[in-house]
Amino acid sequence: xxxxxxxxxxxxxxxxxxxxxxxxxxxxxxxxxxxxxxxxxxxxxxxxxxxxxxxxxxxxxxxxxxxxxxxxxxxxxxxxxxxxxxxxxxxxxxxxxxxxxxxxxxxxxxxxxxxxxxxxxxxxxxxxxxxxxxxxxxxxxxxxxxxxxxxxxxxxxxxxxxxxxxxxxxxxxxxxxxxxxxxxxxxxxxxxxxxxxxxxxxxxxxxxxxxxxxxxxxxxxxxxxxxxxxxxxxxxxxxxxxxxxxxxxxxxxxxxxxxxxxxxxxxxxxxxxxxxxxxxxxxxxxxxxxxxxxxxxxxxxxxxxxxxxxxxxxxxxxxxxxxxxxxxxxxxxxxxxxxxxxxxxxxxxxxxxxxxxxxxxxxxxxxxxxxxxxxxxxxxxxxxxxxxxxxxxxxxxxxxxxxxxxxxxxxxxxxxxxxxxxxxxxxxxxxxxxxxxxxxxxxxxxxxxxxxxxxxxxxxxxxxxxxxxxxxxxx
Amino acid sequence: xxxxxxxxxxxxxxxxxxxxxxxxxxxxxxxxxxxxxxxxxxxxxxxxxxxxxxxxxxxxxxxxxxxxxxxxxxxxxxxxxxxxxxxxxxxxxxxxxxxxxxxxxxxxxxxxxxxxxxxxxxxxxxxxxxxxxxxxxxxxxxxxxxxxxxxxxxxxxxxxxxxxxxxxxxxxxxxxxxxxxxxxxxxxxxxxxxxxxxxxxxxxxxxxxxxxxxxxxxxxxxxxxxxxxxxxxxxxxxxxxxxxxxxxxxxxxxxxxxxxxxxxxxxxxxxxxxxxxxxxxxxxxxxxxxxxxxxxxxxxxxxxxxxxxxxxxxxxxxxxxxxxxxxxxxxxxxxxxxxxxxxxxxxxxxxxxxxxxxxxxxxxxxxxxxxxxxxxxxxxxxxxxxxxxxxxxxxxxxxxxxxx
Numbered sequence: 001x002x003x004x005x006x007x008x009x010x011x012x013x014x015x016x017x018x019x020x021x022x023x024x025x026x027x028x029x030x031x032x033x034x035x036x037x038x039x040x041x042x043x044x045x046x047x048x049x050x051x052x053x054x055x056x057x058x059x060x061x062x063x064x065x066x067x068x069x070x071x072x073x074x075x076x077x078x079x080x081x082x083x084x085x086x087x088x089x090x091x092x093x094x095x096x097x098x099x100x101x102x103x104x105x106x107x108x109x110x111x112x113x114x115x116x117x118x119x120x121x122x123x124x125x126x127x128x129x130x131x132x133x134x135x136x137x138x139x140x141x142x143x144x145x146x147x148x149x150x151x152x153x154x155x156x157x158x159x160x161x162x163x164x165x166x167x168x169x170x171x172x173x174x175x176x177x178x179x180x181x182x183x184x185x186x187x188x189x190x191x192x193x194x195x196x197x198x199x200x201x202x203x204x205x206x207x208x209x210x211x212x213x214x215x216x217x218x219x220x221x222x223x224x225x226x227x228x229x230x231x232x233x234x235x236x237x238x239x240x241x242x243x244x245x246x247x248x249x250x251x252x253x254x255x256x257x258x259x260x261x262x263x264x265x266x267x268x269x270x271x272x273x274x275x276x277x278x279x280x281x282x283x284x285x286x287x288x289x290x291x292x293x294x295x296x297x298x299x300x301x302x303x304x305x306x307x308x309x310x311x312x313x314x315x316x317x318x319x320x321x322x323x324x325x326x327x328x329x330x331x332x333x334x335x336x337x338x339x340x341x342x343x344x345x346x347x348x349x350x351x352x353x354x355x356x357x358x359x360x361x362x363x364x365x366x367x368x369x370x371x372x373x374x375x376x377x378x379x380x381x382x383x384x385x386x387x388x389x390x391x392x393x394x395x396x397x398x399x400x401x402x403x404x405x406x407x408x409x410x411x412x413x414x415x416x417x418x419x420x421x422x423x424x425x426x427x428x429x430x431x432x433x434x435x436x437x438x439x440x441x442x443x444x445x446x447x448x449x450x451x452x453x454x455x456x457x458x459x460x461x462x463x464x465x466x467x468x469x470x471x472x473x474x475x
Numbered sequence: 476x477x478x479x480x481x482x483x484x485x486x487x488x489x490x491x492x493x494x495x496x497x498x499x500x501x502x503x504x505x506x507x508x509x510x511x512x513x514x515x516x517x518x519x520x521x522x523x524x525x526x527x528x529x530x531x532x533x534x535x536x537x538x539x540x541x542x543x544x545x546x547x548x549x550x551x552x553x554x555x556x557x558x559x560x561x562x563x564x565x566x567x568x569x570x571x572x573x574x575x576x577x578x579x580x581x582x583x584x585x586x587x588x589x590x591x592x593x594x595x596x597x598x599x600x601x602x603x604x605x606x607x608x609x610x611x612x613x614x615x616x617x618x619x620x621x622x623x624x625x626x627x628x629x630x631x632x633x634x635x636x637x638x639x640x641x642x643x644x645x646x647x648x649x650x651x652x653x654x655x656x657x658x659x660x661x662x663x664x665x666x667x668x669x670x671x672x673x674x675x676x677x678x679x680x681x682x683x684x685x686x687x688x689x690x691x692x693x694x695x696x697x698x699x700x701x702x703x704x705x706x707x708x709x710x711x712x713x714x715x716x717x718x719x720x721x722x723x724x725x726x727x728x729x730x731x732x733x734x735x736x737x738x739x740x741x742x743x744x745x746x747x748x749x750x751x752x753x754x755x756x757x758x759x760x761x762x763x764x765x766x767x768x769x770x771x772x773x774x775x776x777x778x779x780x781x782x783x784x785x786x787x788x789x790x791x792x793x794x795x796x797x798x799x800x801x802x803x804x805x806x807x808x809x810x811x812x813x814x815x816x817x818x819x820x821x822x823x824x825x826x827x828x829x830x831x832x833x834x835x836x837x838x839x840x841x842x843x844x845x846x847x848x849x850x851x852x853x854x855x856x857x858x859x860x861x862x863x864x865x866x867x868x869x870x871x872x873x874x875x876x877x878x879x
Binding site for chain 2: 075
């Protein structure tokens with residue numbers, strides 16, 4: 001009944017073609033890249049494709065009136081069910097609202113709508129000699145709206161930080177349909193400390209506080225040069241130690257990635273031509289900036305790392321760099337090759353630990369893998385302690401799926417025990433919210449209160465981020 | 476349970492639903508809903524194969540939103556052959572909700588050269604009547620794509636055997652595809668003449684059928700398999716070891732269907748592949764054709780056969796200037812019956828191609844697929860740009876002084 005009214009209301013807001021009504025069409029919105037979504041049927045009641053703030057506001061008002069959930073969605077490349085209608089409701093697919101509205105080169109900022117794909121933005125900015133530094137592995141598909149909502153980062157966070165450092169302001173549709181601008185109305189200043197920092201509140205809020213409809217991003221001059229160093233270690237502990245050595249020498253690489261022995265093995269099985277050396281760990285350092293600086297830092301890194309590594313190779317030649325990078329770029333999918341019929345799952349895939357506990361975390365994840373009899377592959381952004389663990393399981397075996405879930409829980413608890421977090425850059429969504437109280441203590445309660453204040457009816461992306469059992473009307 | 480092979484049924488386990496396919500799918504780039512993304516096809520195929528959903532009209536409609544261009548298959552980090560899943564799912568859907576008209580057309584008329592030829596001739600005679608109906612939107616606009624068909628198909632004027640000029644270096648079987656035969660008979664004649672001039676003895680079996688791609692795309696996989704077997708036999712009977720075609724879709728289909736018919740021992744080659752890689756003709760002297768030329772990669776050559784360098788090498792060799800086109804490997808939107816069902820989407824994809832084509836400043840666009848030629852010419856007609864679209868073969872013929 002309510003759904004009928006909602007559909008009638010949506011038909012007044014959206015033209016045909018931007019409202020999907022087929023039951024199968026809606027079913028295609030039941031997944032993202034998460035393990036969890038594979039075992040659930042989170043089919044939304046309605047799917048619309050907004051292309052204006054007015055449309056979003058009208059939609060949210062309609063949903064508020066009837067008390068049904070609103071779920072913003074970008075490319076659906078997330079791993080947390082963040083964009084899925086876990087309690088039904090209206091999915092707002094922003095894929096088609098992808099306008100870069102303005103590149104303000106004089107003020108080093110850009111205005112974009114939420115559906116802009118990350119690499120498209122950087123392609124566009126390159127024409128102005130600029131770039132938006134966060135560099136997620138999903139660059140080819142992920143949208144800016146999703147990046148802001150999840151405060152995502154990626155390979156270059158070690159030097160450039162995460163998305164939040166670049167968000168100067170947001171246009172947000174609140175759960176009652178009001179439209180606000182954070183970071184100052186009509187503000188184009190790069191610095192602004194007036195008022196409570198609502199921008200930071202919305203960045204990483206995973207759609208539970210409102211719908212982001214426009215993004216003002218700070219952009220940086222594009223670096224002119226880049227170089228890569230690949231270092232091979234016969235001892236796992238030497239790798240994180242080498243990372244600290246580099247930092248202590250006063251060098252901040254633009255990326256530091258690790259592959260452990262299981263990842264190396266997986267890459268070589270996946271594509272023998274890549275032919276990574278058999279080792280306990282491989283580190284890849286990326287340095288960028290001006291050509292002279294890159295050359296100097298590269299040589300410095302080689303000199304430092306050589307003391308602990310069995311081999312170090314430095315290159316600034318594009319083809320060779322691409323070769324050195326290939327192992328890192330395929331490992332996420334190569335993991336599945338470690339066992340016949342295995343599938344790599346995205347669960348427990350994003351813990352973040354203090355730099356001085358990385359070695360311990362890597363060792364203990366391996367132990368957990370043995371304990372639960374599940375193959376695990378480790379890789380990730382070691383430069384900031386963000387470890388991507390890839391369990392490889394047989395998805396058709398319910399008993400193994402249950403074991404994988406237990407392993408994932410243990411990995412998450414390990415992260416908290418080590419003074420880290422269950423997620424470094426992928427987010428909480430509906431798959432890590434059970435750890436909210438353990439991670440945040442009383443602060444989790446404050447999060448609940450903020451949510452209840454802004455969204456008393458709990459219509460905005462319910463069932464995500466906050467500890468289970470939110471206040472407000474549960475729908 | 477369906478008759479879908481287990482290997483196809485398991486691909487959905489390999490798909491991690493990362494969505495990287497969204498970055499290359501020409502249909503997704505236009506429509507931009509998850510329902511047309513390649514990833515959704517993998518999911519949909521799984522739902523169909525596992526019996527979780529019925530193959531109804533909605534499923535068929537979602538499956539129809541695919542050009543079979545294979546850009547997603549090439550892009551997929553997990554190596555999921557999305558196009559195979561789409562064709563298998565279409566086959567399942569065709570079985571479950573068979574359209575009698577489609578069945579008749581794909582299973583009875585098209586596989587028979589005589590019936591197909593009769594139908595095309597009938598269509599040609601009716602074109603004068605159809606055109607007003609198309610312009611009044613009474614008939615699908617895609618019917619205007621081929622333009623006025625030539626009076627005589629190529630087959631009527633091509634001999635079964637053409638000797639090489641001079642000493643034969645090689646004996647090849649020419650696979651005359653339907654589109655080349657009915658739409659571009661000049662291309663067919665030039666292909667044979669060019670091959671002969673460059674030292675090939677050319678054999679054209681008289682009982683060839685269509686390559687079977689239209690059947691595969693429409694879900695008539697069994698008919699496609701029968702046609703492949705018949706074609707293979709036709710070449711075997713003549714002792715042909717190398718089969719060549721000027722149609723990327725035909726060679727892509729034959730390369731995949733011949734080996735499945737019991738290790739054929741026949742090598743299938745795209746024309747540029749044969750000339751450049753096997754015969755090394757780029758070492759020969761060509762009389763330069765005075766044209767600024769660019770090249771459009773047919774999906775079935777670049778994505779399905781990984782052939783991108785050979786045609787360019789040929790064009791660089793025979794034309795005074797070659798200019799690379801931005802997005803040369805992006806689909807032109809003309810995937811077989813796709814434009815019949817989704818004309819507007821096909822045209823939107825085509826518009827981007829035409830815009831890229833214009834950017835080159837080239838006066839000639841060459842390619843190696845009759846379907847692409849038809850589509851590109853249609854786009855240029857619409858946009859009124861004075862650029863000619865030809866098969867690479869036409870330029871080769873011009874360079875060799877062949878007039879057909």
